[in-house]
Amino acid sequence: xxxxxxxxxxxxxxxxxxxxxxxxxxxxxxxxxxxxxxxxxxxxxxxxxxxxxxxxxxxxxxxxxxxxxxxxxxxxxxxxxxxxxxxxxxxxxxxxxxxxxxxxxxxxxxxxxxxxxxxxxxxxxxxxxxxxxxxxxxxxxxxxxxxxxxxxxxxxxxxxxxxxxxxxxxxxxxxxxxxxxxxxxxxxxxxxxxxxxxxxxxxxxxxxxxxxxxxxxxxxxxxxxxxxxxxxxxxxxxxxxxxxxxxxxxxxxxxxxxxxxxxxxxxxxxxxxxxxxxxxxxxxxxxxxxxxxxxxxxxxxxxxxxxxxxxxxxxxxxxxxxxxxxxxxxxxxxxxxxxxxxxxxxxxxxxxxxxxxxxxxxxxxxxxxxxxxxxxxxxxxxxxx
Amino acid sequence: xxxxxxxxxxxxxxxxxxxxxxxxxxxxxxxxxxxxxxxxxxxxxxxxxxxxxxxxxxxxxxxxxxxxxxxxxxxxxxxxxxxxxxxxxxxxxxxxxxxxxxxxxxxxxxxxxxxxxxxxxxxxxxxxxxxxxxxxxxxxxxxxxxxxxxxxxxxxxxxxxxxxxxxxxxxxxxxxxxxxxxxxxxxxxxxxxxxxxxxxxxxxxxxxxxxxxxxxxxxxxxxxxxxxxxxxxxxxxxxxxxxxxxxxxxxxxxxxxxxxxxxxxxxxxxxxxxxxxxxxxxxxxxxxxxxxxxxxxxxxxxxxxxxxxxxxxxxxxxxxxxxxxxxxxxxxxxxxxxxxxxxxxxxxxxxxxxxxxxxxxxxxxxxxxxxxxxxxxxxxxxxxx
Numbered sequence: 173x174x175x176x177x178x179x180x181x182x183x184x185x186x187x188x189x190x191x192x193x194x195x196x197x198x199x200x201x202x203x204x205x206x207x208x209x210x211x212x213x214x215x216x217x218x219x220x221x222x223x224x225x226x227x228x229x230x231x232x233x234x235x236x237x238x239x240x241x242x243x244x245x246x247x248x249x250x251x252x253x254x255x256x257x258x259x260x261x262x263x264x265x266x267x268x269x270x271x272x273x274x275x276x277x278x279x280x281x282x283x284x285x286x287x288x289x290x291x292x293x294x295x296x297x298x299x300x301x302x303x304x305x306x307x308x309x310x311x312x313x314x315x316x317x318x319x320x321x322x323x324x325x326x327x328x329x330x331x332x333x334x335x336x337x338x339x340x341x342x343x344x345x346x347x348x349x350x351x352x353x354x355x356x357x358x359x360x361x362x363x364x365x366x367x368x369x370x371x372x373x374x375x376x377x378x379x380x381x382x383x384x385x386x387x388x389x390x391x392x393x394x395x396x397x398x399x400x401x402x403x404x405x406x407x408x409x410x411x412x413x414x415x416x417x418x419x420x421x422x423x424x425x426x427x428x429x430x431x432x433x434x435x436x437x438x439x440x441x442x443x444x445x446x447x448x449x450x451x452x453x454x455x456x457x458x459x460x461x462x463x464x465x466x467x468x469x470x471x472x473x474x475x476x477x478x479x480x481x482x483x484x485x486x487x488x489x490x491x492x493x494x495x496x497x498x499x500x501x502x503x504x505x506x507x508x509x510x511x512x513x514x515x516x517x518x519x520x521x522x523x524x525x526x527x528x529x530x531x532x533x534x535x536x537x538x539x540x541x542x543x544x545x546x547x548x549x550x551x552x553x554x555x556x557x
Numbered sequence: 558x559x560x561x562x563x564x565x566x567x568x569x570x571x572x573x574x575x576x577x578x579x580x581x582x583x584x585x586x587x588x589x590x591x592x593x594x595x596x597x598x599x600x601x602x603x604x605x606x607x608x609x610x611x612x613x614x615x616x617x618x619x620x621x622x623x624x625x626x627x628x629x630x631x632x633x634x635x636x637x638x639x640x641x642x643x644x645x646x647x648x649x650x651x652x653x654x655x656x657x658x659x660x661x662x663x664x665x666x667x668x669x670x671x672x673x674x675x676x677x678x679x680x681x682x683x684x685x686x687x688x689x690x691x692x693x694x695x696x697x698x699x700x701x702x703x704x705x706x707x708x709x710x711x712x713x714x715x716x717x718x719x720x721x722x723x724x725x726x727x728x729x730x731x732x733x734x735x736x737x738x739x740x741x742x743x744x745x746x747x748x749x750x751x752x753x754x755x756x757x758x759x760x761x762x763x764x765x766x767x768x769x770x771x772x773x774x775x776x777x778x779x780x781x782x783x784x785x786x787x788x789x790x791x792x793x794x795x796x797x798x799x800x801x802x803x804x805x806x807x808x809x810x811x812x813x814x815x816x817x818x819x820x821x822x823x824x825x826x827x828x829x830x831x832x833x834x835x836x837x838x839x840x841x842x843x844x845x846x847x848x849x850x851x852x853x854x855x856x857x858x859x860x861x862x863x864x865x866x867x868x869x870x871x872x873x874x875x876x877x878x879x880x881x882x883x884x885x886x887x888x889x890x891x892x893x894x895x896x897x898x899x900x901x902x903x904x905x906x907x908x909x910x911x912x913x914x915x916x917x918x919x920x921x922x923x924x925x926x927x928x929x930x931x932x933x934x935x936x937x938x939x940x941x942x
Contacts, residue, residue, distance in 0.1 A: 329814060333718020338835035340842065410845050420817070423835035426824050428817040428843050429714060432805070439811050450723035450808035457725065458813050460795050460853040468845040 174200050174445065175264055177289075179256060179280055180271035181205040182213045184375050185294040185320060185437060189269050190217060192442045192453060200445060203265040204247075206256055206272070211237040223247050225262060227255035253279065260284040267445070270295045271320070273378055274501055275543055278302060282536060285309050285317075292444035294320035296391045301494040302539045303398030317399065318444040323392050324399055325440030326418035326431035331400065332448070334423060342402060343420045343428075344392055345412040346471060347372050349383040352413060356475055362514040364507060372415040372435045381504045382478075385517055386471070390482020391500075394493050397486060404487050409479070411469040416458070434458055477518035481525060490530040491542045498546035499524035506554045524550045559585050559830065562650040562674075564641060564665055566590040567598045569760050570656035570679045570705060570822060575602060577827045577838060585830060588650040589632075591641055591657070596622040608632050610647060612640035638664065645669040652830070655680045656705070658763055659886055660928055663687060667921060670694050670702075677829035679705035681776045686879040687924045688783030702784065703829040708777050709784055710825030711803035711816035716785065717833070719808060727787060728805045728813075729777055730797040731856060732757050734768040737798060741860055747899040749892060757800040757820045766889045767863075770902055771856070775867020776885075779878050782871060789872050794864070796854040801843070819843055862903035866910060875915040876927045883931035884909035891939045909935045 176193065180186045186205075193200040202221040207214040208229045214237060218226060227250040228234050234251040241247075250258055253276070260268055260280035268284040269292045270277055277295035282302070285291060286309060293299070298306055310317050319325050323344045331339070350369050351359055367384040368377055375383070382388035393407050410420075418440075420430035433439045434455060442453050473480040478500070485496040499521040506512045512520070527549055533539055561578065565571045571590075578585040587606040592599040593614045599622060603611060612635040613619050619636040626632075635643055638661070645653055645665035653669040654677045655662055662680035667687070670676060671694060678684070683691055695702050704710050708729045716724070735754050736744055752769040753762055760768070767773035778792050795805075803825075805815035818824045819840060827838050858865040863885070870881040884906040891897045897905070912934055918924055 329719075329812060331718075333716075333833070334714070335834055343845070422842055424837040425827050425831070425835040426818050426821070426838060426840035426842065427714060427828060427835055430815050430817060432813040432815060433811050436811070442810050443812060446810070448718070449720055450810040450812055452809040453811060455811035457807055457811065460728070461855040464853060466851045466853075468849060468851075470846040 173198070174267045175203045176200055176267045176269060176445075177204040177259060177262060177265040177284075178202070178269040178271060179206050179260060179277060179295070180273065181217055182207040182210040183271055183273060185271035185441065186269070187213075188437045189271065189441050189445075190221065192438055192445065194220065195454060196451065199451070204259045204262055206259050209233050211240055215240045218247060219243065224264065225250060225259055227251055227259040256280040257283045260289070261287040266290060267292065269320070269441075269444075270298060273376055275301060275498065278539070279536070282306060282309065285313060285315050288313055288315060290315060291317045292320050292441070293317050296321070296395055297497055299395040299398045300391050300497045301543060302533060302536065303394065303493070304533055305536060305539065307398050307401070318447055319395075319399055320437075320440050320444050321392060321395070322433075322435070322437065322440045323419040324396060325443055327396060327400060327421055329431040329443065330419070330421040330429040334421070334429060338424045339402075339406065340422045340424045341406045341408050342396060342400060343408045343410050343422060344389060344396060345410050345415070345417050345419050346386065346389040347383065347415045348411045348413055348471075349386060349388075351384050352411065356515075360513060360515050364510065367507075367514060371413070373437075377508060378501070378504055381507060381517075382500070384514075385478040386476035387478035387482055387500050387517075389471070390479045390486070391497065393483060394486045404483070409471050411471050412466065414463065414466050416463060416466055432458060478521065481518060481521055485525060488530055490532055491538070492525065492528065492530050494533070494539055494542045495525055495528045495546040496521060498543045499550040502547055502550040502554065512554060520550055520553050523553050558583070559652045560588045560650045561585055561652045561654060561830075562589040562644055562647060562669075563587070563654040563656060564591050564645060564662060564680070565656035565658065566602055567592040567595040568656055568658060570826065571654070573822045574654050574656065574826050574830075575606065577823060577830065579605065580839060581836065584836070589644045589647055591644050594618050596625055600625045603632060604628065609649065610635060610644055612636055612644040641665040642668045645674070646672040651675060652677065654705070654826075654829075655683060658761055660686060660883065663924070664921070667691060667694065670698060670700050673698055673700060675700060676702045677705050677826070678702050681706070681780055682882055684780040684783045685776050685882045686928060687918060687921065688779065688878070689918055690921060690924070692783050692786070703832055704780075704784055705822075705825050705829050706777060706780070707818075707820070707822065707825045708804040709781060710828055712781060712785060712806055714816040714828065715804070715806040715814040719806070719814065723809045724787075724791065725807045725809045726791045726793050727781060727785065728793045728795050728807060729774060729781060730795050730800070730802050730804050731771065731774040732768065732800045733796045733798055733856075734771060734773075736769050737796065741900075745898060745900050749895065752892075752899060756798070758822075762893060763886070763889055766892060766902075767885070769899075770863040771861035772863035772867055772885050772902075774856070775864045775871070776882065778868060779871045789868070794856045796856050797851065799848065799851050801848060801851055817843060863906065866903060866906055870910060873915055875917055876923070877910065877913065877915050879918070879924055879927045880910055880913045880931040881906060883928045884935040887932055887935040887939065897939060905935055905938050908938050
């Protein structure tokens with residue numbers, strides 16, 4: 173029996189995770205849940221899973237949630253950064269599903285590792301911003317970090333049972349997003365509603381825009397670098413619009429092991445929880461006769477500038493990926509608000525990266541300081557654009 | 558250092574295996590080689606690998622080989638069934654590559670298992686004819702049977718590191734052979750030269766015809782059943798004309814692990830030798846950007862009668878697969894000699910299967926008796942056709 177806390181239970185990963193947990197009551201029990209502001213859904217989740225503790229964004233949301241809860245024995249309600257961290261480190265839980273969006277997930281996840289929890293990691297920023305610190309801490313505490321992203325889960329599954337020393341490279345697949353076949357000219361005038369239409373995956377708005385710019389894949393490369401302890405030249409990207417091959421590992425003898433599946437986050441989430449088992453879930457089997465065709469192509473780094481910037485930041489290392497991530501969050505937010513155009517996203521990120529002098533990431537304080545600096549700098553560029 | 562004997566060193570598997578062995582002199586050493594009649598190539602192999610013992614088909618071939626060997630310290634030359642078995646059980650070898658074509662490989666492979674050799678198995682007939690006996694013997698002797706077929710190697714690799722109990726099914730891929738898109742009408746008049754043109758693999762004539770009839774895939778299903786101890790309803794077949802995905806394993810959570818690679822037998826051969834390592838070989842990496850497209854379709858059992866017959870024989874079990882195999886060998890031989898038409902192959906097999914009453918396979922004597930009966934019976938049907 174795993175005792176589980178979910179950071180970000182009302183997001184798409186959180187909702188899928190709860191479906192798996194609900195279907196396997198003999199394997200999993202919920203200890204705590206957190207959300208930002210969606211008190212309506214959190215209320216339903218509290219009724220269904222009876223967590224001991226919940227945490228939300230701030231005091232106002234906490235009060236709103238409190239007023240919604242009418243049943244007997246309501247959970248303890250915490251809020252704010254401190255509340256999230258307290259929930260992430262609760263003694264009763266042995267496993268944390270880290271599925272908050274954005275940089276806010278970093279500190280609670282770090283503290284959960286320090287308190288010895290197994291981590292099912294969906295929050296990209298944790299490794300992008302602070303990969304070195306996180307992996308060192310996990311190693312020191314004997315904590316395993318299980319990827320929840322479909323790509324990293326695929327790599328993880330494809331590495332199982334095969335010697336790491338024989339890996340020649342890992343190949344992350346990318347759908348190419350909604351603008352795979354769009355011209356750069358047409359991308360200039362794209363508005364949020366168009367970028368939010370992802371062909372294969374049903375995800376939150378931030379990650380869907382990241383998929384449209386392909387920044388998503390750049391962040392995943394940085395995550396893969398840390399998760400699997402690989403140099404950048406052993407990580408490749410392959411466009412695969414059908415999103416059936418979730419990623420692959422090429423070995424030195426020419427053998428390539430890949431993991432395939434329907435594009436449904438329930439597969440990587442349930443594997444992260446049931447590892448090393450592949451416990452049944454409610455998904456239909458992959459029907460290759462119906463799929464018919466799978467296609468592959470090299471990515472276009474000229475067109476997808478965000479991906480190019482991410483690879484360069486990853487190569488540079490140190491604090492550069494944290495700057496990339498912060499600048500991207502700010503730029504995407506500004507795009508979603510209609511303040512900037514689609515092609516301004518990479519422009520703003522590049523400006524911010526150029527304005528930054530790489531530092532070593534030696535502590536969580538440094539990470540947070542760099543993050544803060546990058547956000548301010550990008551915001552200034554947005555205002556000036 | 559592995560000390561290796563190859564049964565069938567002048568066939569396509571044998572030649573590929575020797576290339577791998579030559580490239581890794583620190584890992585592998587040849588103890589003995591066998592061939593049927595190709596003394597010219599065997600002579601070259603003897604000069605290059607200095608085996609202690611060799612064996613050939615009969616006394617006449619042995620004499621021919623002896624006359625070719627002029628160098629100092631020539632190997633001991635054995636011949637016939639007894640010679641093959643003696644070579645297969647030589648004390649100096651720890652590993653046997655079983656790559657003879659046809660039923661002749663069965664007894665030497667069986668005796669090698671009994672003498673405790675690790676088996677790299679390319680000979681299909683061993684498991685098709687005597688799967689139960691072979692697997693029981695291997696289990697009793699603590700011998701592992703490592704598949705060399707690309708499909709079984711792919712399944713083996715895709716099972717590594719994942720719990721067997723969580724397998725929902727294995728999916729053998731099939732190129733569909735040269736007649737994948739041919740009409741049944743046109744197949745009627747196919748001659749050997751057309752059937753021998755395989756689109757992806759460069760193999761011997763018997764297996765190439767088996768690929769054209771898709772009997773090959775039927776025999777592989779039977780092998781998979783024994784190698785991986787699976788019921789027939791957990792083994793599926795998928796047409797995949799590009800032969801890049803060599804086979805896959807579907808797990809109960811919807812995750813599918815597959816092994817991919819260029820269609821080159823060096824990959825499964827070298828994995829069978831270097832297992833669990835993926836030691837480098839000279840193959841270029843798989844270039845997905847160049848490949849572009851992979852396609853999949855359900856097999857047509859109406860058109861490929863041989864495959865249908867094989868699946869039915871496998872379902873029936875007992876001595877039926879041995880009869881299928883013997884009838885197929887005779888029919889293919891007759892087709893290659895121009896004695897019968899392409900569509901007579903399944904007709905003759907079906908007649909022989911119908912004439913057979915299933916027996917239990919309780920001993921190697923039973924297997925050989927059934928094999929003999931089936932050959933005679935098919936030969937009689939060929940003469941009468």
